Amino acid sequence: MEERYNPGAVEPKWQEYWNKNKLFKVSEDRLKEKYYLLEMFPYPSGKIHIGHVRNYTIGDVVVRYKRMKGFNVIHPMGWDAFGMPAENAAIDNNTHPAAWTYENINAMRVQLKKMGFSYDWDREIATCRPEYYRWEQWLFLQMLEKGMAYRKESFVNWCEKCQTVLANEQVEQDKCWRCSQVVQQKKLWQWFFKITDYAEDLLVHCDQLPGWPDKVTVMQKNWIGKSIGSELKFKIEGRDEDLTVFTTRPDTVFGATFMCLAPEHPLVETLSRGTDQEAVVDAFVQKVSSQERSADGVEKYEKEGVFIGAHCINPASGEKIPIYTANFVLMGYGTGAIMSVPAGDQRDFDFARKYDLEIRVVVQPKGERFDSSTMTEAYTGSGVMVNSGQFDELDSKEAMEVMTDWLEEKGRGKKAISYRLRDWGISRQRYWGTPIPVIHCPSCGVVPVPESQLPIRLPEDANLLAKGGSPLPALDYFSKVTCPACGREDAKRDTDTMDTFVESSWYYLRYCSPRYDKGMFDPAAVKYWAPVDQYIGGVEHAVLHLLYSRYFMRVLNTLGLIDFKEPFTRLLTQGMVCKETMTCPEHGFLFPEEAKKQDDETLACSRCGSEVEVGRVIKMSKSKKNVVDPNELLERYGADVTRLFCLFAAPPERDLEWNEDGVEGSNRFVNRVWRLAIECMDKMDIIAIEPYKGAASDLNAQPAKDLYIKANQTIQKVTDDIDKSFHFNTAISAIMELVNTMYTVDIDKADAQMKSVLLFCLENILLLLSPIIPHFCEELYEKMGNENSILEHGWPDYREDSLKTDEVLVVVQVNGKLRAKFSVSCEMDEAGIKETAMADEHVKKYLQEKPVKKIIVIRKKQTLVNIVV
RNA sequence: GCCGAAGUGGUGGAAUUGGUAGACACGCACGCUUGAGGGGCGUGUGGGGCGACCCGUGGGAGUUCAAAUCUCCCCUUCGGCACCA
Numbered sequence: 001m002e003e004r005y006n007p008g009a010v011e012p013k014w015q016e017y018w019n020k021n022k023l024f025k026v027s028e029d030r031l032k033e034k035y036y037l038l039e040m041f042p043y044p045s046g047k048i049h050i051g052h053v054r055n056y057t058i059g060d061v062v063v064r065y066k067r068m069k070g071f072n073v074i075h076p077m078g079w080d081a082f083g084m085p086a087e088n089a090a091i092d093n094n095t096h097p098a099a100w101t102y103e104n105i106n107a108m109r110v111q112l113k114k115m116g117f118s119y120d121w122d123r124e125i126a127t128c129r130p131e132y133y134r135w136e137q138w139l140f141l142q143m144l145e146k147g148m149a150y151r152k153e154s155f156v157n158w159c160e161k162c163q164t165v166l167a168n169e170q171v172e173q174d175k176c177w178r179c180s181q182v183v184q185q186k187k188l189w190q191w192f193f194k195i196t197d198y199a200e201d202l203l204v205h206c207d208q209l210p211g212w213p214d215k216v217t218v219m220q221k222n223w224i225g226k227s228i229g230s231e232l233k234f235k236i237e238g239r240d241e242d243l244t245v246f247t248t249r250p251d252t253v254f255g256a257t258f259m260c261l262a263p264e265h266p267l268v269e270t271l272s273r274g275t276d277q278e279a280v281v282d283a284f285v286q287k288v289s290s291q292e293r294s295a296d297g298v299e300k301y302e303k304e305g306v307f308i309g310a311h312c313i314n315p316a317s318g319e320k321i322p323i324y325t326a327n328f329v330l331m332g333y334g335t336g337a338i339m340s341v342p343a344g345d346q347r348d349f350d351f352a353r354k355y356d357l358e359i360r361v362v363v364q365p366k367g368e369r370f371d372s373s374t375m376t377e378a379y380t381g382s383g384v385m386v387n388s389g390q391f392d393e394l395d396s397k398e399a400m401e402v403m404t405d406w407l408e409e410k411g412r413g414k415k416a417i418s419y420r421l422r423d424w425g426i427s428r429q430r431y432w433g434t435p436i437p438v439i440h441c442p443s444c445g446v447v448p449v450p451e452s453q454l455p456i457r458l459p460e461d462a463n464l465l466a467k468g469g470s471p472l473p474a475l476d477y478f479s480k481v482t483c484p485a486c487g488r489e490d491a492k493r494d495t496d497t498m499d500t501f502v503e504s505s506w507y508y509l510r511y512c513s514p515r516y517d518k519g520m521f522d523p524a525a526v527k528y529w530a531p532v533d534q535y536i537g538g539v540e541h542a543v544l545h546l547l548y549s550r551y552f553m554r555v556l557n558t559l560g561l562i563d564f565k566e567p568f569t570r571l572l573t574q575g576m577v578c579k580e581t582m583t584c585p586e587h588g589f590l591f592p593e594e595a596k597k598q599d600d601e602t603l604a605c606s607r608c609g610s611e612v613e614v615g616r617v618i619k620m621s622k623s624k625k626n627v628v629d630p631n632e633l634l635e636r637y638g639a640d641v642t643r644l645f646c647l648f649a650a651p652p653e654r655d656l657e658w659n660e661d662g663v664e665g666s667n668r669f670v671n672r673v674w675r676l677a678i679e680c681m682d683k684m685d686i687i688a689i690e691p692y693k694g695a696a697s698d699l700n701a702q703p704a705k706d707l708y709i710k711a712n713q714t715i716q717k718v719t720d721d722i723d724k725s726f727h728f729n730t731a732i733s734a735i736m737e738l739v740n741t742m743y744t745v746d747i748d749k750a751d752a753q754m755k756s757v758l759l760f761c762l763e764n765i766l767l768l769l770s771p772i773i774p775h776f777c778e779e780l781y782e783k784m785g786n787e788n789s790i791l792e793h794g795w796p797d798y799r800e801d802s803l804k805t806d807e808v809l810v811v812v813q814v815n816g817k818l819r820a821k822f823s824v825s826c827e828m829d830e831a832g833i834k835e836t837a838m839a840d841e842h843v844k845k846y847l848q849e850k851p852v853k854k855i856i857v858i859r860k861k862q863t864l865v866n867i868v869v
Numbered sequence: 870g871c872c873g874a875a876g877u878g879g880u881g882g883a884a885u886u887g888g889u890a891g892a893c894a895c896g897c898a899c900g901c902u903u904g905a906g907g908g909g910c911g912u913g914u915g916g917g918g919c920g921a922c923c924c925g926u927g928g929g930a931g932u933u934c935a936a937a938u939c940u941c942c943c944c945u946u947c948g949g950c951a952c953c954a
Contacts, residue, residue: 219949732894
């Protein structure tokens with residue numbers, strides 16, 4: 001028999017076996033309980049990296065465990081195949097995004113198969129295939145019809161050189177990530193999904209996702225950003241029009257001494273026109289439009305503004321107050337206008353001081369008196385009302401409600417709720433994405449593409465090299481169309497494509513019936529499989545992908561296509577795999593092999609010799625050159641050791657600083673089990689011996705009893721760790737302990753009972769390890785004379801009556817400090833334990849003559865005596 | 870600034886319903902095995918002290934017979950949001 005586990009021979013053998021026998025293929029089966037486990041599908045970048053390996057290994061262990069538990073398990077895999085990297089790679093390598101993408105998919109599929117992941121490959125999908133995206137186009141048309149999708153003009157990040165819109169993530173310090181051109185804000189007509197219609201529902205259900213990590217639901221709540229307050233109407237002087245503001249502090253309305261509008265607010269232009277402020281306002285708006293409005297713009301630009309030449313009337317005090325436009329007011333939040341209460345808001349306070357505007361104290365803490373002329377900062381807390389007419393002396397918290405009611409009676413306000421969440425802009429001026437199925441007709445306007453014309457295929461002969469940006473508008477045969485409504489021949493197809501997050505918002509439903517051609521999915525299949533029971537992926541999608549998916553399920557629910565709203569019952573956010581970066585002052589980021597050891601402390605760049613700076617430990621990223629390619633590990637140790645190592649290194653939710661030092665230990669363990677199994681087979685007639693099945697109490701010798709109990713405890717511990725907490729690292733260490741215990745048994749001297757216990761241990765070790773290192777376990781299981789795959793064996797049970805030893809360790813403390821330990825029969829009562837503890841030589845030494853005040857005996861997980869003197 | 874998570878040996882990490890701190894590994898040291906070993910086996914390994922013992926879970930207080938675990942304050946790191954009215 002082989003001395004060592006040989007992954008090079010064993011692993012392909014079993015992968016072929018699983019594949020040939022279609023062991024992971026599933027279909028609906030009413031008689032079995034379903035279990036849908038999904039890992040976030042990868043972008044086909046070309047190679048899997050160690051983060052993927054970790055993610056998919058975690059999922060694969062759970063899936064294999066659930067199968068053994070008897071569930072009908074669906075575990076699909078596919079490709080999030082649209083996106084910008086494919087276009088960039090196509091330009092760089094003079095190829096086509098489709099060719100590049102499919103090549104990568106093929107390469108990555110091979111890698112995943114080599115890892116032994118148990119996917120039902122018959123369900124594989126790629127989002128760039130027309131059979132997939134036609135249903136996305138179909139859904140878009142439904143949403144358009146129901147008013148869930150709409151078009152509006154809005155600002156986007158625009159790179160003039162690349163001729164395209166950039167996502168926020170693609171803007172680095174105001175510059176385009178590809179060409180370093182300064183990014184501009186450009187106003188464009190874009191398609192939006194009305195996700196804000198579901199803001200409240202998405203928010204409320206955050207608290208009804210017990211299977212999700214709190215941090216994710218908290219992030220979603222913050223993202224949705226609900227504020228409760230009031231909408232107040234300020235009459236514009238000299239006009240029959242109101243200026244509406246949103247405020248969370250209606251109690252401070254008497255202190256509103258001026259108004260501020262966002263520079264983009266339509267009233268800025270309207271109200272300033274014809275006044276002597278017109279030129280000043282125009283110049284200011286112009287200037288602000290070139291300022292960066294988000295991210296660190298806050299620090300960069302001082303708060304400033306200009307008077308727009310108009311006034312409005314404070315609905316509470318009746319006073320005339322000036323209207324300003326200011327760079328810190330956001331058009332995208334609330335109404336794009338605020339009432340400024342300098343005494344109660346720091347920004348307003350700064351602004352008032354700068355432009356010498358009135359500061360009027362309206363709320364002050366009980367017993368304190370503020371003087372507006374000497375105040376150095378705003379008071380934002382609650383307190384007692386002043387300078388607020390009939391509301392003086394009222395508690396400011398009560399005043400919120402009372403004053404809103406008062407203003408409502410006067411027709412000047414109402415309670416209101418504002419959300420931070422904005423509608424989802426999905427238009428991308430990119431080529432490699434799903435075409436938006438609408439036509440623009442000079443007579444009819446926006447005309448939906450008739451369903452019969454779907455899919456609108458992405459042209460395959462587009463030349464991306466011609467110029468930056470999307471080639472679609474220039475492709476006449478694609479963009480020039482006849483209007484489906486009126487037949488005009490000069491209509492134009494919408495040449496934008498959808499955000500790739502649209503594809504990933506519903507792909508998990510497609511897996512249920514991936515070849516279905518009568519709709520997005522077969523309703524019966526979705527009814528059986530959906531929702532996803534366990535979803536696994538990186539926390540970087542906590543808001544975007546996970547929120548969009550929740551939104552999409554609500555849309556489908558509203559359209560009557562599904563009967564649930566939440567796509568993922570349980571969510572595991574696995575930690576990132578991180579590594580330090582290396583940078584050379586000359587050459588930027590370096591691969592580890594480009595940095596040579598200079599002396600004990602420092603590294604030098606292999607090209608220029610400059611000292612290499614070892615940077616922070618951060619998430620692996622291709623561009624930072626700190627990614628680890630699992631291929632090397634795979635070739636050296638095989639899939640099973642790689643899997644084992646990833647799981648043993650840390651619990652799944654924890655970030656992991658990559659370090660291969662421990663991999664030898666995993667390899668050692670695998671071979672330790674191998675040798676143990678071989679030794680048992682050599683020295684025992686394992687065909688003749690039956691694994692022990694009885695109770696521990698029926699065993700004669702103590703060592704066999706102890707080992708048997710240990711094995712039962714291990715089964716219990718591993719089951720709990722996999723099932724309840726996904727803590728595979730502790731499950732593995734429990735198995736290691738059992739293996740270590742087995743090594744203490746001398747098989748040559750073992751009696752028949754001990755041999756039968758040993759066989760029980762060995763068999764269960766293989767079963768417990770089989771989700772983790774499946775090839776290895778299949779091989780040994782076969783060697784032990786089994787004809788079926790280990791996959792067909794059920795998950796092992798432990799005996800409740802064989803979890804406890806008859807002796808129990810007693811830990812004795814004196815005044816809370818550990819002083820003695822001894823074992824007693826677990827039959828012994830409390831009095832007996834006390835007595836034995838008091839009689840212990842070691843304990844006596846500490847008691848001496850001191851009077852004993854109290855003795856506490858605990859008999860729970862441990863047996864403990866604490867003697868207080 | 871706001872929200873959230875986490876701080877335990879030389880390292881990854883155990884122990885979180887308060888109850889033996891450091892399981893299981895890595896590394897290191899010594900020994901055995903072997904012709905040899907990058908293999909295997911064994912012993913040791915938180916710090917201090919010759920020792921009995923003392924000290925130890927980011928720091929400081931507190932609750933308790935008993936605190937890594939609970940409470941309060943502070944520090945550090947990481948993540949998210951960020952002029953949100």
